[in-house]
Amino acid sequence: MDFDQLADCHKALGDKTRLRILALLKEEDLCVGELVEILKMTQPAVSQHVRKLRQARLVRERRQGQWVFYSLDGRDYPFFLSFLRTLPDQQDEIQRLKAEGKKGVCD
Amino acid sequence: MDFDQLADCHKALGDKTRLRILALLKEEDLCVGELVEILKMTQPAVSQHVRKLRQARLVRERRQGQWVFYSLDGRDYPFFLSFLRTLPDQQDEIQRLKAEGKKGVCD
DNA sequence: AAACAATATAAGAATATGCTTATATATCGG
DNA sequence: CCGATATATAAGCATATTCTTATATTGTTT
Known part of the structure; x- marks a missing residue:
């Protein structure tokens, strides 16, 4: 794997909030609103974090x-x-x- | 392991130059001057990178x-x-x- | 001790990151 | 189509990162 992709991946992992998101997703799939609720952060902040994780191909999104x-x-x-x-x-x-x-409100 | 330490560790890994340093150290132990030579960077820049790696406990130093x-x-x-x-x-x-x-100049 | 060599640290400038607020987009239910 | 809900994007500000140049520290050699 090349250094650039690997560095981008670890940049994405180099943030406490994003690590918490991954730890949460390890338990089960969650929607943005649920993450906002758990993390006690604003919705845009959470959206920006998951975007970074997605760009690094660490998470997938499913509408x-x-x-x-x-x-x-x-x-x-x-x-x-x-x-x-x-x-x-x-x-x-x-x-x-x-x-x-x-939980379970989203469906 | 707690989120703070893990985030710091991955912050340290989230840089192309530091990943190259780790890849080089995987081959063999190197001194700063050798890293400077290979990486074609200034000595202070290299020193600062290895310091971050050391603070994250990803490398050890030995005088x-x-x-x-x-x-x-x-x-x-x-x-x-x-x-x-x-x-x-x-x-x-x-x-x-x-x-x-x-190589081998350092001894 | 003095000069040299290898490395570390400090200060400053340029760029990147992560938040906030405001606004845009997408989907659902009537 | 319209209003409501969920999410995404944009702009701006504060802080963090990474480089550069200059200087300090540590160890060697004469």
Whole structure:
């Protein structure tokens, strides 16, 4: 793999918020609104982060009605699975979202 | 591993020059002057890059006389070996250095 | 000790990044 | 088609990054 693509990939990974997003997507696919809810950030900020992840081919997007769901991709990167294992568990965050009745609203 | 340390690690990896340095160190330990020679960059620029790698605990330094040799570390990161495998081979660069008689000067 | 060699650090300038607010686009339901 | 909802993009500002040049530090050699 060439240095430019690899550097872009790691630039995308070099941000705490984007790492949290990946850790969340490891649990399950989420739409932007759900990420906004969990991360407590503005919607544009979240959109800009997922865009970077998509440009680095670390996530894929899938439109479903008026929502856009993001899911892990990373198939370009042989180290991706190994990397994912180092991410802290975010099950709690997902649980909290569900407890507050804000998961499953998107469909 | 916590998000802050992981983000710092990937920030350090998110630069083409630093990736090249790691790819070179994968071949063998090198001192700053050798890196300067191969990378065709100024000495302070190279020093600043290796410092970032060291702060992220991706390389270790070892003083040997008036030279400082750098070598791969990364033992904090379970994905490190897997990551290293994605780096382009730099054997040619090392060969070129030796061919020009600029390797082995440091000792 | 003085001169030299290798490396590190500091300060400043140019560019990149990440946020905010405002606005545009896309889809759904009536 | 229209209003509402979800998401994306744009512009501007604050901070971070990376280079350059100048200088400091560390170790060697005479």
